[in-house]
Amino acid sequence: xxxxxxxxxxxxxxxxxxxxxxxxxxxxxxxxxxxxxxxxxxxxxxxxxxxxxxxxxxxxxxxxxxxxxxxxxxxxxxxxxxxxxxxxxxxxxxxxxxxxxxx
Amino acid sequence: xxxxxxxxxxxxxxxxxxxxxxxxxxxxxxxxxxxxxxxxxxxxxxxxxxxxxxxxxxxxxxxxxxxxxxxxxxxxxxxxxxxxxxxxxxxxxxxxxxxxxxxxxxxxxxxxxxxxxxxxxxxxxxxxxxxxxxxxxxxxxxxxxxxxxxxxxxxxxxxxxxxxxxxxxxxxxxxxxxxxxxxxxxxxxxxxxxxxxxxxxxxxxxxxxxxxxxxxxxxxxxxxxxxxxxxxxxxxxxxxxxxxxxxxxxxxxxxxxxxxxxxxxxxxxxxxxxxxxxxxxxxxxxxxxxxxxxxxxxxxxxxxxxxxxxxxxxxxxxxxxxxxxxxxxxxxxxxxxxxxxxxxxxxxxxxxxxxxxxxxxxxxxxxxxxxxxxxxxxxxxxxxxxxxxxxxxxxxxxxxxxxxxxxxxxxxxxxxxxxxxxxxxxxxxxxxxxxxxxxxxxxxxxxxxxxxxxxxxxxxxxxxxxxxxxxxxxxxxxxxxxxxxxxxxx
Numbered sequence: 001x002x003x004x005x006x007x008x009x010x011x012x013x014x015x016x017x018x019x020x021x022x023x024x025x026x027x028x029x030x031x032x033x034x035x036x037x038x039x040x041x042x043x044x045x046x047x048x049x050x051x052x053x054x055x056x057x058x059x060x061x062x063x064x065x066x067x068x069x070x071x072x073x074x075x076x077x078x079x080x081x082x083x084x085x086x087x088x089x090x091x092x093x094x095x096x097x098x099x100x101x102x103x
Numbered sequence: 104x105x106x107x108x109x110x111x112x113x114x115x116x117x118x119x120x121x122x123x124x125x126x127x128x129x130x131x132x133x134x135x136x137x138x139x140x141x142x143x144x145x146x147x148x149x150x151x152x153x154x155x156x157x158x159x160x161x162x163x164x165x166x167x168x169x170x171x172x173x174x175x176x177x178x179x180x181x182x183x184x185x186x187x188x189x190x191x192x193x194x195x196x197x198x199x200x201x202x203x204x205x206x207x208x209x210x211x212x213x214x215x216x217x218x219x220x221x222x223x224x225x226x227x228x229x230x231x232x233x234x235x236x237x238x239x240x241x242x243x244x245x246x247x248x249x250x251x252x253x254x255x256x257x258x259x260x261x262x263x264x265x266x267x268x269x270x271x272x273x274x275x276x277x278x279x280x281x282x283x284x285x286x287x288x289x290x291x292x293x294x295x296x297x298x299x300x301x302x303x304x305x306x307x308x309x310x311x312x313x314x315x316x317x318x319x320x321x322x323x324x325x326x327x328x329x330x331x332x333x334x335x336x337x338x339x340x341x342x343x344x345x346x347x348x349x350x351x352x353x354x355x356x357x358x359x360x361x362x363x364x365x366x367x368x369x370x371x372x373x374x375x376x377x378x379x380x381x382x383x384x385x386x387x388x389x390x391x392x393x394x395x396x397x398x399x400x401x402x403x404x405x406x407x408x409x410x411x412x413x414x415x416x417x418x419x420x421x422x423x424x425x426x427x428x429x430x431x432x433x434x435x436x437x438x439x440x441x442x443x444x445x446x447x448x449x450x451x452x453x454x455x456x457x458x459x460x461x462x463x464x465x466x467x468x469x470x471x472x473x474x475x476x477x478x479x480x481x482x483x484x485x486x487x488x489x490x491x492x493x494x495x496x497x498x499x500x501x502x503x504x505x506x507x508x509x510x511x512x513x514x515x516x517x518x519x520x521x522x523x524x525x526x527x528x529x530x531x532x533x534x535x536x537x538x539x540x541x542x543x544x545x546x547x548x549x550x551x552x553x554x555x556x557x558x559x560x561x562x563x564x565x566x567x568x569x570x571x572x573x574x575x576x577x578x579x580x581x582x583x584x585x586x587x588x589x590x591x592x593x
Contacts, residue, residue: 011463014463014466014467014470015447015463016447017466017470018421018450018462018463018466019425019428019443019446019447019450020447020450020451020454020459020462020463021444021447021448021450021451021452022451022459026456026459030459030460030463033460033521034460034463034464034467036521036522037413037464037521037522038464038467040410040522041410041413041414041477041481043406043407043410044407044410044411044414044477044480044481044484045476045480047404047407047480047483047484047487049480049483049484049487052483052486052487053483053486054479054482054483054485054486055482055483055485055486055489056312056482057298057311057312057342057538058297058298058299058312058489058536058537058538058539058563059298059299059342059344059538059563061299061341061342061344064341066338074205074206078205079205081203081205082202082203082204082205082431082432082433083430083431083432084429084430084433084434084435085430085435096430096431098430098442098445099439099440099441099442099445100441101442
């Protein structure tokens with residue numbers, strides 16, 4: 001299988017997907033480094049894996065269920081304690097503010 | 104010997120017999136931190152007032168003959184990616200510089216319930232991504248055996264704190280070797296329990312199918328003591344195994360019986376420092392002299408482990424770190440005109456180089472068109488790696504080899520070459536991919552006086568036997584009793 005060469009434009013588009021603002025310098029350095037890493041991990045392509053099930057994690061446990069019962073949890077005030085812009089309404093309800101999403 | 108140089112087991116004995124008070128012991132560690140942390144850089148945050156208060160409370164309860172927990176009065180250091188209620192938990196990242204969790208990690212709750220004294224939070228590679236602790240956004244950490252060298256990583260602060268006698272024991276986390284490798288490079292014992300043995304609730308997630316919390320201690324007995332406290336089922340981590348926790352400490356010196364040690368030829372290949380190889384072979388001969396059988400085993404997919412690891416770990420990291428968006432947690436950029444630029448700029452300003460590199464690689468591995476070729480392929484290879492170990496454990500009790508291919512390297516040597524840095528984990532990552540238990544124990548020094556570690560790996564949830572086998576080696580050697588010299592001590 002042919003190896004796609006990483007271009008700066010592709011790396012820029014990955015950065016957009018990852019919501020990561022990069023300077024031109026960072027973009028140039030990362031393009032070079034990612035290319036080297038992608039070239040290295042291409043080593044995997046030589047392993048025959050037909051019929052091999054992917055192993056997502058090492059324990060033989062799947063869907064762990066519990067009763068859906070109310071239990072104590074963080075207060076809204078605590079749950080929002082780490083937000084950068086926590087606010088409170090006149091009725092004492094906590095929320096966080098972000099730039100307007102809708103016009 | 105100064106109290107700060109003692110093991111936890113010795114200190115607990117002194118405390119229990121009333122020969123020392125917890126508050127005096129804690130003060131001695133705080134004094135040592137005051138004298139040496141500026142040089143070592145092991146701690147990011149020291150909670151002197153909180154630690155003394157916890158110690159005083161233990162002393163008062165002991166004086167009143169109230170029941171106390173198994174670690175009553177024992178100081179401990181915590182890697183700064185373990186949530187501590189009301190105390191900084193920065194992950195050595197600018198993005199979490201101001202973050203103070205509103206709850207304790209499960210292991211922290213367990214330590215508090217055991218009446219341990221929490222000294223402070225230790226340095227790490229940002230979000231535990233690295234092998235030298237040089238990726239911390241705040242400071243470097245130095246190796247107590249040679250101040251010009253790295254302590255290993257990512258739990259370099261915890262390893263340096265224990266090796267440098269600024270804490271008798273510490274917790275770290277191990278996603279690809281981040282407890283075992285710094286333990287080897289700093290000459291202490293590093294235990295990575297199996298996947299599922301310890302709840303990760305409150306451990307800031309990096310690679311969720313690989314992360315595990317582990318211990319850094321002077322010896323195997325202390326590792327057993329700590330594991331007994333932190334292991335066990337917790338419904339808040341759905342991947343935590345619902346299995347009984349053996350009395351690791353009491354079982355340590357029980358007879359092992361017939362012991363077969365698997366020696367994979369793949370762990371003694373190209374890139375292995377000859378001094379490390381000599382020390383590890385010598386340790387294997389020690390086991391042989393004790394009656395163990397050495398058996399060559401093969402792990403044919405070992406050469407693919409690093410590549411598989413860097414795809415799986417980065418894919419999971421890119422997803423886990425999506426939560427740092429400038430809204431819910433941590434740093435928010437002032438320069439934004441809409442929601443997307445708020446996200447991108449907060450993350451661009453808050454994350455360091457290695458974290459950005461891994462988010463990008465993970466995003467690539469998961470992106471449309473490449474997911475099958477990279478991420479899924481890596482998960483298939485991961486199953487083959489696990490199958491290699493399952494087959495090997497049919498023939499042996501543990502697999503032994505070097506923990507790290509080299510001793511501690513000079514600060515700055517590998518910072519600009521990510522692939523060279525990644526190779527530091529070449530012998531440790533497969534245990535995370537396969538969910539095994541692993542331990543690194545001190546087994547010698549290079550001619551330059553840098554510590555070397557022996558790694559032992561065992562099947563999932565077999566920590567009890569792993570610890571006994573490690574203890575057997577320790578009981579006939581004295582590497583674990585060595586402490587680096589430091590100026591200003593008696």
